[in-house]
Amino acid sequence: MSKINVNLPTGAAMPALGFGTWQATDEELESALNNALECGYRHIDTALVYENEAVIGKVLKQWLDSGRLKREDLFVVTKLPPSGNHPCLVRKFFTQSLDALQLEYLDLYLIHTPFAFKYVEGNLHPTNEDGEFLVDINTDHIAIWREMEKLQDEGLAKAIGLSNFNERQIKRICDNARVKPSNLQVELHVYFQQRPLVEFCKQRNITITAYSPLGSRGITSFMKKLGFDRDFPDLLSNPVILEIAKKYGKSAGQILLRHIVQRGIAAIPKSTNQERMKQNIDIFDFELSPEDITKVDNLDLGEDGRVCDFAFFKGLNKHPEFPF
């Protein structure tokens, strides 16, 4: 079975299985991205706040210059940082990302979060002396979106979209947009299947990308490092998933990813481990049966399954556009 794409309303085809890049050192990422491209990843997900666009740009340039890849083979996604959520800063941050990635256009540019930080030169995460984030409460989504539309008009971003926005916020953008959002990137995995939000987006022809598709393992390790003492779920050892994995001769990770992709949703697992990254993209030679799909559907915990609630950004829930 060949690889599956998710078709954007612009007509572009986004590979359904992409490569997440958050939380890898430059050194790890340089070799991981080379390995990922070798094993067939073409959809690369990054963000200005991951501070890894330069190393990604370096690797992509080597592949493009050597002729091993053509630009049109790639689907590169990056995101406007929370401190760039001001109409006058959209282009500045977009250009910064494009330059670091050494590209002439992006395939998809997303507003990373609906909330905004104050802009402080050289500081993407400005806080006060108590460690609370300096939020800018005057965030104007419509004015920001107008700047995003210009990037698509000019062909600098082939498509534009949102990340971490809730239904009300998406609806307001759609109701006021000239260019509609092509994609929403949100936390989505078998414990948090986001059924209502996915249906809402489907009705508006907005495609979905699942971040933390293996159950926010990246976020859980990040939060543990910050001292959060929460009981984080381990989807990979769920007995239902393990039983299905055994039946198909696949790993638990492959079942989690296949379930998402079979819903017509893109997934962007992160792995710097060669064996696991290979496994994660090797999910196109089998199909989950309707009975097994139902078993996995039943693992949904709804809102209780959410891990990424941004609790690690102290003081953020004071922002009027805090989404959850």
Ligand SMILES: NC(=O)c1ccc[n+]([C@@H]2O[C@H](COP(=O)([O-])OP(=O)(O)OC[C@H]3O[C@@H](n4cnc5c(N)ncnc54)[C@H](OP(=O)(O)O)[C@@H]3O)[C@@H](O)[C@H]2O)c1
């Ligand atoms: N838009 C947003 O706000 C947002 C937020 C979070 C994440 N994201 C994006 O989504 C990507 C993925 O999310 P994530 O990194 O939070 O979580 P994830 O992909 O669900 O999990 C990544 C973790 O799982 C491990 N792993 C990967 N494949 C595995 C497998 N087959 N079996 C067992 N363990 C495996 C990885 O370790 P190894 O590397 O050692 O394999 C890593 O620790 C990010 O990298 C980023 O690009 C976006």
